[in-house]
Amino acid sequence: MELLDIQNLSVSFDGKTILSDFNLSVVKGDKILIKGKSGIGKSTLFRMIMGFGKHHLGEIFLDKVKVDSDNIWDIRKKVAYVLQDTDIAEGKVSDLVDEVFSFKANKDAYGKEQLERIMSDLFLSPRILNKEYMKLSGGEKQRICLMLALLSGKDIFLLDEVTAELDVTLKQKVVEMFFDNPQWTVLSISHDREWEDKATKVIDFSGKVN
Numbered sequence: 001m002e003l004l005d006i007q008n009l010s011v012s013f014d015g016k017t018i019l020s021d022f023n024l025s026v027v028k029g030d031k032i033l034i035k036g037k038s039g040i041g042k043s044t045l046f047r048m049i050m051g052f053g054k055h056h057l058g059e060i061f062l063d064k065v066k067v068d069s070d071n072i073w074d075i076r077k078k079v080a081y082v083l084q085d086t087d088i089a090e091g092k093v094s095d096l097v098d099e100v101f102s103f104k105a106n107k108d109a110y111g112k113e114q115l116e117r118i119m120s121d122l123f124l125s126p127r128i129l130n131k132e133y134m135k136l137s138g139g140e141k142q143r144i145c146l147m148l149a150l151l152s153g154k155d156i157f158l159l160d161e162v163t164a165e166l167d168v169t170l171k172q173k174v175v176e177m178f179f180d181n182p183q184w185t186v187l188s189i190s191h192d193r194e195w196e197d198k199a200t201k202v203i204d205f206s207g208k209v210n
């Protein structure tokens with residue numbers, strides 16, 4: 001059954017066509033790499049799925065529900081969207097973690113165990129929880145954003161260049177963390193070959209016909 005269905009999506013900015021009659025069907029559990037040269041429209045696709053675009057043609061369905069301004073908050077609750085721009089929050093890292101847990105029905109010890117496991121997998125020291133998020137390095141912020149997405153309890157992930165700032169070992173680790181769970185549906189925009197090696201489907205925007 002299709003989880004995400006994009007039908008004839010067209011997007012133009014200032015008279016320039018970015019996406020033209022773009023179609024995509026995503027089934028639950030798919031692991032998709034989206035690649036293609038800079039400025040071709042990869043991030044625009046994600047913004048449209050998350051309902052940030054106003055002037056587009058075509059339709060996007062998530063879980064059979066058409067994405068539109070009336071239900072966009074329900075859509076955003078289902079999808080974990082992680083960006084390369086990580087300057088997303090103020091406060092201590094622990095405050096951000098508490099915020100994620102506050103949205104979850106299940107706040108028991110499993111949450112804490114899961115947090116410890118994810119932090120260790122991402123080579124994050126427990127000390128980082130007491131640090132101010134905005135004072136972290138680019139790679140640390142990136143890993144915290146990934147950790148928050150992994151803790152969110154969501155099972156659909158849109159990942160936009162999330163491994164660009166990480167070393168090769170961490171790139172491989174992150175790909176495994178997102179791609180090895182058969183229940184998760186993951187769309188990842190990246191230039192890193194680690195995603196391509198494990199993806200079930202590769203969409204090359206450079207090869208698309210406009």
Ligand SMILES: Nc1ncnc2c1ncn2[C@@H]1O[C@H](COP(=O)(O)OP(=O)(O)OP(=O)(O)O)[C@@H](O)[C@H]1O
Nearest residue numbers: 013014018036037038039040041042043044045189
């Ligand atoms: N809101 C907007 N208004 C005008 N132009 C926009 C807007 N959003 C995106 N664009 C333009 O659309 C094009 C596609 O941008 P997009 O961010 O989707 O590219 P990309 O393929 O993700 O590139 P990169 O790999 O560099 O991140 C770019 O030329 C960009 O300047």
